[in-house]
Amino acid sequence: MLHTPSSLRGMVTSPHHLASQSGLDILKEGGSVIEAAIATAATLAVVYPHMNSIGGDSFWLIREPDGRVHSINACGAAALAADADLYKGLDTIPWRGPLAANTVAGTISGWQVLLEQDRQAGSQGLPLARILRDAVHYADHGVVVTRGGADIAGLKDAELKDVPGYAAVFRPMGRPLEDGDRLKQPALAETFRRLINKGLADFYSGGIASDLSSDLAAFGSPVGAVDLLSHRASQPVPLSTRIKGAHLYNSAPPTQGAASLMILALFDRLGVKTVDDFDFVHGLVEATKRAFVIRDDHIGDPAYMSLDLSAMLSDRDTLDALAARIDPRRALPWPQEPVGGDTVWFGAIDDKGRAVSAIQSTYFEFGSGLVLPNTGVIWQNRGASFQLKSQGPRALKPGRLPFHTLNPALAVFDDGRVMAYGTMGGEGQPQTQAAVFSRYRAGLGLQAAVSAPRWLLGKTWGDDSVTLKLEDRFAASLREALSEAGHRLEILPAFTSVMGHAGALVYHQNGRLEGATDPRSDGSVAAW
Secondary structure (H helix, E strand, C coil): CCCEECCCCCCEEEHHHHHHHHHHHHHHCCCCHHHHHHHHHHHHHHCCCEEEEEEECCEEECCCCCCCCEEEECCCCCCCCCHHHCCCCCCCCCCHHHHHCCCCCCHHHHHHHHHHHHCEEECCHHHCHHHHHHHHHHHHHCCEEEEHHHHHHCCCCHHHHHCCCHHHHHHCCCCCCCCCCCEEEEEHHHHHHHHHHHHHHHHHHHHHHHHHHHHHHHHHHCCCCHHHHHCEEEEEEEEEEEEEEEEECCCCCCCCCCHHHHHHHHHHHHCCCCCCCCHHHHHHHHHHHHHHHHHHCCCCCHHCCCCCHHHHHHHHHHHHHHCCCCCCCCCCCCCCEEEEECEEEEEEEHHHHHHHHHHHHECCCCCCCCCEECCCCCCCHHHHHHHHCEEECCCCCCCCCCCCCCCEEEEEECCCCEEEECCHHHHHHHHHHHHHHHHHHCCCCHHHHCCCCEECCEEECCCCCCEEEEEEECCCCHHHHHCCCCEEEEEECCCCHCCCEEEEEECCCCEEEEEECCCCCCCEEEEC
């Protein structure tokens, strides 16, 4: 963990050290935390392509020095041609290939809104060419593939190698990428140059949009030029809830941000004072189950939801009643269907208390697997989360927003501390957020809160099991107690990436900053 004296300007954390350095360099040159976060995001889209891309979506929470918290949902809707007839004869939407690439990619629209807001707030502004410089460089000249990236490429090779466009970029030697290979993405580098020269809007209404829609059509995706042209990022009011000593914030639907907040609100009511013993782990797991039931029954496109999550999260009686249903000694049976997804969380913070908590994703590793040849863009498969045989908020309809696992988190403590935190990991995101925040709140150091052993209820990469998975660093006595309480346990290796790549940043009122990165990732904390 890094600590900085009050004289230092800011801090960045991300799951890849080159991306953290990109953000830090922006701060060194006088850029804002918004510009630093976008530079980090752009570099991540190049150096961590198995987890994210500019062909995916992103969600942002920003806390201003005056205390205002606002958000950006850069989430793309289902294409106009993505209707039931397109999937006739299928029970579910395919996870890979052209039919999985059925929603617009929203990430670039989020960057555009962020920069516009930053200029309106008085930032002098670094040129877009400077903000995206590192992304261009690493795409052009290549980046060394890490062991984690190689492991994912090998694990998913059978389902990706025949997807249109994938092999040309990610199997250049006729095999999956290996640890130490140099990955070059010249077409993606050129796309970044075009964004610099033409502006970010070109992704949706210019030459880049034309190339994107042409390649998508050629591959058989339903996303067309009209879908790109009509896309806009939204700016919903963030969800929030109050617990003892802090105010918590997270992203609004169609994300699972409400579940992340609900877990902490319910756990707070259990009155657990210890860390990493039975009461702590059992309490958070059982709070997760209660929150996930509500998530899976109600959350999707907010235009089609019947439950007012904002009201629910501020209703003490409702939260008290939900918490009262948690048995402090016995596990609730857990047959719930797991939710998948992989992504990246990153954050930036400065000595004035301006904080960014952000997350961007292509949903599954390498998204749909489509790599568009004219732009080098990996297209997401977020729309695979739509349901074909449903009338609820997750039913597939043209123009509807897909359910998102993405949910960046912020906390403002009563003593003035501001915490930006989050993780990748699909089903595990709310669970890891709860573990990291609860440990830090209880007095554990920030890095210790991130590094400590973790658990995951539900899906891991390539596995649809609903067991409670624990890293093997937990004490045998705790495992035994959890098993006796009715939890179906599965023990995984220490520091496994299955448990997500978390990170956290904290601002103190005296200007001191703290940062933590996950030893399970290739990341770092960078401060200046």
